[in-house]
Amino acid sequence: MDEVMKRPTNPSVLVADDQADVREALRMLLKAEGMGAVGVDGPATALEQARRRSFDAALIDLNYTRDTTSGEEGLELLEQLRQHVPEMPVIVMTAWGNVPLAVEAMRLGAADFIEKPWENMRLMGVLRAQIALGESARRQRRLEAENALLRGDEPDALIAESAPMRRVLDLIARIAPSDANVLVLGENGTGKGVIAQRIHALSPRAERSLVKVNMGGIAESVFESEMFGHVRGAYTDAKGERIGRFELADGGTLFLDEVGNVPASQQPKLLRVLEDGEFERLGCSRTQSTDVRLVSATNADLDAEVAAGRFRKDLLYRLNTLEVRLPPLRERRDDIPPLARAFLARSAARHGRDPLHLTASAERALLAWRWPGNVRELQHLMERAALLAEHDQVSAAALTFGAPGEVDAGGGRDFEGMTLDQAEAVLVQRALERHEGNLQQAADALGITRQTLYRRMEKHGLRDTAGHAD
Numbered sequence: 001m002d003e004v005m006k007r008p009t010n011p012s013v014l015v016a017d018d019q020a021d022v023r024e025a026l027r028m029l030l031k032a033e034g035m036g037a038v039g040v041d042g043p044a045t046a047l048e049q050a051r052r053r054s055f056d057a058a059l060i061d062l063n064y065t066r067d068t069t070s071g072e073e074g075l076e077l078l079e080q081l082r083q084h085v086p087e088m089p090v091i092v093m094t095a096w097g098n099v100p101l102a103v104e105a106m107r108l109g110a111a112d113f114i115e116k117p118w119e120n121m122r123l124m125g126v127l128r129a130q131i132a133l134g135e136s137a138r139r140q141r142r143l144e145a146e147n148a149l150l151r152g153d154e155p156d157a158l159i160a161e162s163a164p165m166r167r168v169l170d171l172i173a174r175i176a177p178s179d180a181n182v183l184v185l186g187e188n189g190t191g192k193g194v195i196a197q198r199i200h201a202l203s204p205r206a207e208r209s210l211v212k213v214n215m216g217g218i219a220e221s222v223f224e225s226e227m228f229g230h231v232r233g234a235y236t237d238a239k240g241e242r243i244g245r246f247e248l249a250d251g252g253t254l255f256l257d258e259v260g261n262v263p264a265s266q267q268p269k270l271l272r273v274l275e276d277g278e279f280e281r282l283g284c285s286r287t288q289s290t291d292v293r294l295v296s297a298t299n300a301d302l303d304a305e306v307a308a309g310r311f312r313k314d315l316l317y318r319l320n321t322l323e324v325r326l327p328p329l330r331e332r333r334d335d336i337p338p339l340a341r342a343f344l345a346r347s348a349a350r351h352g353r354d355p356l357h358l359t360a361s362a363e364r365a366l367l368a369w370r371w372p373g374n375v376r377e378l379q380h381l382m383e384r385a386a387l388l389a390e391h392d393q394v395s396a397a398a399l400t401f402g403a404p405g406e407v408d409a410g411g412g413r414d415f416e417g418m419t420l421d422q423a424e425a426v427l428v429q430r431a432l433e434r435h436e437g438n439l440q441q442a443a444d445a446l447g448i449t450r451q452t453l454y455r456r457m458e459k460h461g462l463r464d465t466a467g468h469a470d
Contacts, residue, residue: 013035013059018064046077051286058090091126159338172195181295182296185323188374192257196255197210213254223263224269229243230244246290252292256295336367340382341358347386356389421460425460
């Protein structure tokens with residue numbers, strides 16, 4: 001059975017040489033320097049060990065019993081190690097002082113070379129330098145992979161003045177310090193990702209990575225590669241190695257959004273890593289271990305999915321050690337105005353606008369809307385308002401509720417859920433636009449006098465299309 005691949009406290013070196021006394025001398029030297037060594041007598045055994053466990057470096061002879069002078073066996077082993085374990089530095093040894101052979105080894109990817117008989121000080125200096133460089137390269141690859149995932153993310157506002165959200169935050173404060181897995185439930189757009197960030201920030205893992213994965217955006221065919229990584233050559237287009245999300249999140253938090261979309265065929269693989277903390281990169285038999293705190297989110301009814309046979313019950317048990325249920329925005333009305341102001345300020349700053357303010361009529365309209373898209377809909381609404389606002393104030397008439405282009409059965413805006421003030425503002429604005437700012441024609445179309453139209457425009461903060469305030 002494969003050994004679990006863990007980064008050891010002390011560096012571990014794979015030593016390949018067909019002479020037992022050489023292997024023993026190197027083992028004793030490395031032990032005295034605080035390093036572990038696994039000695040093997042030939043290329044086949046070296047490859048087997050490299051596939052089974054992780055080493056910080058390999059020290060390999062270029063000549064073995066089959067051919068003691070050409071170095072072909074050693075060069076072939078070097079190429080195979082570079083193919084199967086590209087992140088491991090390989091240092092070659094040769095007893096012949098053969099400079100062309102050493103040059104060829106370096107060309108094939110050797111990190112450095114040592115001549116036999118070696119000088120202990122030089123050998124240990126080379127080993128330490130290459131182990132340090134290898135660790136630095138691993139950290140760099142990890143940072144690059146993290147940055148690729150996290151680039152462009154910005155923290156969302158966490159505003160919780162309403163009683164339902166205060167209860168949610170109190171629950172999070174109690175559960176965040178633990179390592180228990182958390183399942184966040186709520187409608188689309190309620191801010192489940194923000195809650196995952198909060199849990200991570202309040203946990204002992206806050207200094208490590210929070211890695212986010214949209215499970216609904218991962219095709220079944222690439223699930224293993226995305227989650228567990230792959231090695232070069234694992235499949236046709238695998239030109240290099242890839243670090244998976246579980247490996248990236250090691251020591252930190254892994255956030256699985258839309259976890260209800262994990263394909264049934266992949267659920268056992270996800271369950272295994274949650275149960276054992278072990279996985280293999282695609283195309284590699286070495287078992288790696290990972291230590292992650294899992295936060296999942298879904299708007300699906302997972303109990304119903306379990307009953308329908310589409311979601312594993314044992315996987316659900318692993319996901320929902322603790323549950324957090326987020327209320328929809330319509331149930332947290334006290335949060336709507338401060339959220340809207342925060343989103344408006346952020347959008348104005350992003351688009352280079354002077355500070356914008358919501359009028360009283362706009363806040364009344366926001367409170368009256370039904371918010372089918374929850375906090376995300378409010379955020380998008382404020383983004384549009386910041387882009388389209390002509391002055392420093394955003395009135396009710398400037399708010400475009402619903403998704404862009406949403407219409408009712410009559411071909412107009414959906415008035416269901418609007419207040420009379422909101423509907424009136426929309427109708428007045430539409431009449432002004434249709435009649436290109438001709439106030440008398442707009443008033444006639446609305447069935448009111450010109451003076452009444454003036455009052456309605458003033459009430460809703462409207463202007464005619466020619467840009468004149470009334």
